[in-house]
Amino acid sequence: MNRWQKLLAGSVVAPDELSSLFTVDTEPLVQVVKRYPMRITRHYLGLIEKPGDAIWRQCVPDLLELEDESQAEDPLDEEQLSPVPGLIHRYPDRVVWLVSSVCAVYCRFCMRKRRVGCTGIAGPGTRQAALAYIGAHPEIRDVVLSGGDPLLNEDDVLEEILAGLRLIPHLEIVRIGTRVPVTLPERITAGLCRMLKKFHPLYINTHFNHPREITAASARACARLADAGIPLGNQSVLLKGVNDDPQVMKRLMQLLLSIRVRPYYLHQMDLVKGTAHFRTSINRGLEIMEGLRGHTSGMASPYYAVDLAGGKGKVPLLPGYVRREDDALLFRSYRGEVVRYRDVDES
Ligand SMILES: *Cc1c(COP(=O)(O)O)cnc(C)c1O
Ligand code: SF4
DSSP: OOHHHHHHHTSBOSTHHHHTTSSSOOTTHHHHHHHSOOOBOHHHHTTOOSTTSHHHHHHSOOTHHHHOOSSBSOTTOTTTTOSSTTEEEEETTEEEEEOOSOOSSOOTTOTTTTTTTTSOOOOHHHHHHHHHHHHHOTTOOEEEEESSOGGGSOHHHHHHHHHHHHTOTTOOEEEEEOOHHHHOGGGSOHHHHHHHGGGOSEEEEEOOOSGGGOOHHHHHHHHHHHHTTOOEEEEEEOOTTTTOSHHHHHHHHHHHHHTTOEEEEEEOOOOBTTOGGGOOOHHHHHHHHHTTBTTBOGGGOOEEEEEEGGGTEEEEEOOOOEEEETTEEEEEOTTSOEEEEEOOOOO
16 A cells, blocks of 8 residues: 555544544434545544534535435536546536546535445446547547546556547647645655656646645645646635635635645535535625635636536626626726726627
């Protein structure tokens, strides 16, 4: 076993292990874990300051997960949009390929809650089917490796996947979505980075949700990836009681830039069963976006996006900075001043 695998094996997977660390009644959570698995790495556990805080809420099971029966397990119709198992082809020129069904930490708000930690990892057979599909579709120029967490695969499995993709002449870029820089930073080894850099152009999008997730260890992990020439982006999820606050979000985005990670998306929660207690209103999200633009580096502003039900795609949202008044546009500055702009008439 590698060091990171040993660390992963030392994770907390049962609620009663928490009662030795915190004064909480974890007995009722056993029911939750039967339905939705739990795993918290020692690294991530160490970020909890007290029960119920922003880190705790993201990783410790909650009875509310079982009370939410209103929403669908797969509102984005990902299973419907799968031409071969594990491949989601929703947009014309790019696909998502689920190359893992496990994660270092099982986030309680996960949009793929229905499948993470539950089914076996996609084996070599389905890998070949996915590669064959991508190879047979010349319009696919971008593959997003997702899961679960792609980087929980061992280096040689990942290398096989990336090498297989690089044999496809029409494929231009590969992206990897991973949360291990946050949850298991030890996974980002020098060996992994040496392997990854053979497959450029390669992009990595990581997933930080709170300023306290940015630690010396996660900063080191991101520095290693960036030093391997991999542009780093971040996809956060807007989460009630975690980061639904303009000051918290601004600090998160600023700290991301300081560890060479460029904010990419801020996702509105999907309507996934078992996650309703994390949802905020769209207005809250717009207010948070307002708190970024103009108030701090423009590079710290991600796209705030809603992923439409039924797999209709992501739609970006902006606060109302502009309205029309006859032949003029009225713009609102980040400070709230209204400035008139005379548009050209092309009719
Ligand atoms: C989010 C997503 C993508 C990638 O979208 P970008 O806006 O290009 O980052 C591709 N396919 C699916 C199914 C997605 O959900
Ligand atoms: S790391 Fe991503 S895929 Fe895994 S549980 Fe968290 S949100 Fe879901």
